[in-house]
Amino acid sequence: MSRAIEYTRFGGPEVLGEVERPAQALGDGEVRIAVHAVGLNPADFKTFKGDLRPVERIQRLIHPRRWFERSSAHFPRGVARDFAGVIDAVGAGVTDLAVGDAVLGTLRSAPGQADTRGALTTELVAPADDVIKKPTSMSFTQAACLGVASQTAYGAFRQLNLHGGDVIVISAAAGGVGSIAAQLALSRGATVIGIAGARNIAYLRSLGTIPVPYGADLTRRVREAAPSPVTKLLDCYGHDYVTLGRELGLPRRSIGTLVPSPAAILKGAQFTGSRHSSGRGDLEEVAQLVADDVITVEIAHTYSFTVEQVRAAYTDLMTGHVRGKLVVDLS
Structure with missing residues (x-):
């Protein structure tokens, strides 16, 4: 079982809740990660507040079949995209990552897509294409800030x-x-x-x-x-x-x-x-610049992995006056 933060309706940080999930099966080209840290982004709260629903409607116009999807099919939804941790299982077809690798990444999706995934979980299954190896000189907390x-x-x-x-x-x-x-x-x-x-x-x-x-x-x-x-x-x-x-x-x-x-x-x-990002290659280049001390990561505050602390973190982020990044520590 894994612990995760998710929501079943739109609203403020109060809609976030903690749940237990059964172990998720690995698909081809996927890896399972024991998550150590998660970086928070404004897009996270814009999503769970429902601010991006107009973009979802535009996506439905582009893809008419989505009009026939039930709204309940889009819930529950996970929270956050950026993560860092250690791989504990790899799926078929993954050749450049292995069990024991320290990694970082971000869950990518099209703008407005009703994505049910979220990085705020103790155990995350993600496409290997969304993951890179963490430079050894970089902490998990720093690494979790880089994806988005x-x-x-x-x-x-x-x-x-x-x-x-x-x-x-x-x-x-x-x-x-x-x-x-x-x-x-x-x-x-x-x-x-x-x-x-x-x-x-x-x-x-x-x-x-x-x-x-x-x-x-x-x-x-x-x-x-x-x-x-x-x-x-x-x-x-x-x-x-x-x-x-x-x-x-x-x-x-x-x-x-x-x-x-x-x-x-x-x-x-x-x-x-x-x-307009090429994804993995862009993240690898910036991660190396951080490892080489060319780019520094400013961490404003680190929160523990409880629903109360996660709600507090997003409340702080929603003020719009945070210098640098906010991180949830799961280690």
């Missing part, structure tokens, strides 16, 4: 064609995705202007970015901070940052947002992120 953030940042930069010499503005640059994105851009030789709250200015400066606090007259202040004209913008927050890109004179192809909305697209932004 790495693939989101890497995919966005692939779509924006980021290169050395670019001057890129990143909003919410102190957050879990933003801080990884800022350091990844710097490692490629780009100049990074990081936008965040005043309390995170020193932190952003320590990463090597040019920090600019959000607030009034932002376009002027970004221009004054930039050593040369801004060439790219990655919005990790939403709201008015796509407008900032337009005011800075950037063409559509140079503005990316991780927060899809009709308004953002109409204003000329590309919806990007993990959808």
